[in-house]
Amino acid sequence: xxxxWVIPLVLCAASPAIAQFHQAPVAYQGHxxxxxxIGTQWWFAENLRTxxxxxxxxxxxxPQVQVWRFTRSxxxxxYRSDPxxxxxxxxLYNWYAATxxxxxxxxxxxxxxxxxxxxxxxxxxxxxxxxxxxxxTLQWDRPNTGATNASGFNGRPGGARSxxxxxxxxxxxxxxxxxxxxxxxxxxxxxxGTYNADLYRNSSEPQDGFSxxxxxDP
Numbered sequence: 001x002x003x004x005w006v007i008p009l010v011l012c013a014a015s016p017a018i019a020q021f022h023q024a025p026v027a028y029q030g031h032x033x034x035x036x037x038i039g040t041q042w043w044f045a046e047n048l049r050t051x052x053x054x055x056x057x058x059x060x061x062x063p064q065v066q067v068w069r070f071t072r073s074x075x076x077x078x079y080r081s082d083p084x085x086x087x088x089x090x091x092l093y094n095w096y097a098a099t100x101x102x103x104x105x106x107x108x109x110x111x112x113x114x115x116x117x118x119x120x121x122x123x124x125x126x127x128x129x130x131x132x133x134x135x136x137t138l139q140w141d142r143p144n145t146g147a148t149n150a151s152g153f154n155g156r157p158g159g160a161r162s163x164x165x166x167x168x169x170x171x172x173x174x175x176x177x178x179x180x181x182x183x184x185x186x187x188x189x190x191x192x193g194t195y196n197a198d199l200y201r202n203s204s205e206p207q208d209g210f211s212x213x214x215x216x217d218p
Contacts, residue, residue, distance in 0.1 A: 022035060022036055022152070023037075026106060029106075031049055034154075035216075036152040036153060038123055039119065039120065039122070039124075041116065041119060041215055041216070042216035043214070043215050043216075044215075045153060048090050048091060048093070048104060048105070048211070049086060049090040050104060053074075054103035054104065054105070055102050055103075057102055059075065059076045059100075060073075060075050061076060061077060063081050065164065065166070068094075068209070069164050072207075074093070074094065074097030075093070075094050076091045076093045076094070077091065077161050078091055079092060079158065079170055080167045085170065088156065088158070089170070089211065090211055092158065092159075092160065092211060093177065094207055094209055095206035098177040098212050099179050109216050110214065110217060111179045111212055111213075111214065111215075112178060112179065113178055114180035114182075114201070116215055117176075117178055121199050127199045127200070127201070129198075131146065131196065131199040132145070132146025132148055133148055133149070133151045133197075134151055134153040135147035135148075135149060135174075135197075136149050136155055139171075140156075140171065140172075141157065141172050141194050145194065145196050146197025147197070155174050156211075157174045158170060158174050158175070159172075159173060159175070160173070160175045160209055161208065161209030162208060162209075163205045163208050171194070172194045173191055173193050175190075175191045175210040176189060176191065176211050176212065177210045185205065186204060186206075187204065187206050188201065188203050189203065
């Protein structure tokens with residue numbers, strides 16, 4: 001994971017009229033996920049916390065740093081292996097787990113592509129303001145710039161597990177995988193930060209551990 005450079009993808013749109021539309025929570029593998037409509041899309045309003053693929057196969061837990069670093073198959077972990085972090089932020093998945101053909105989202109849902117995240121950003125007025133509308137107002141370190149959670153997305157600062165196995169940036173950043181590859185060895189992710197109201201785009205190694213959201217199939 002390279003943290004030294006951040007290039008926002010600027011998507012512009014007219015100022016949105018923010019309205020939240022909810023449906024019944026989705027029950028999935030022992031957990032209940034609230035759901036919110038943003039623009040034309042339906043999104044989970046919490047991070048995934050499942051330990052299983054859709055077919056019931058286990059997503060391996062890899063707490064050991066060296067094992068995590070060199071795996072090239074699906075894996076998941078909890079930030080610092082702390083149960084309180086699981087409760088607050090869900091699990092962190094490498095990209096191999098997020099895009100495994102067995103699926104980590106329930107039937108009728110999937111990990112969103114980069115284009116679907118773009119659609120979300122445009123529905124909220126563009127990247128430069130979408131982050132504030134997506135961020136939870138309670139969980140973040142200060143200053144949590146621009147946070148209103150007007151979208152109902154409940155974006156939380158779950159941090160990441162880097163490709164060398166370290167748990168980093170909880171409280172300050174929330175990272176979310178897309179299903180999109182960018183080049184032979186990088187995958188696109190979106191992220192939120194406490195210091196600005198932007199929704200950022202970047203790419204990183206598939207071994208990194210990020211949060212996952214589910215979006216409903218078209």
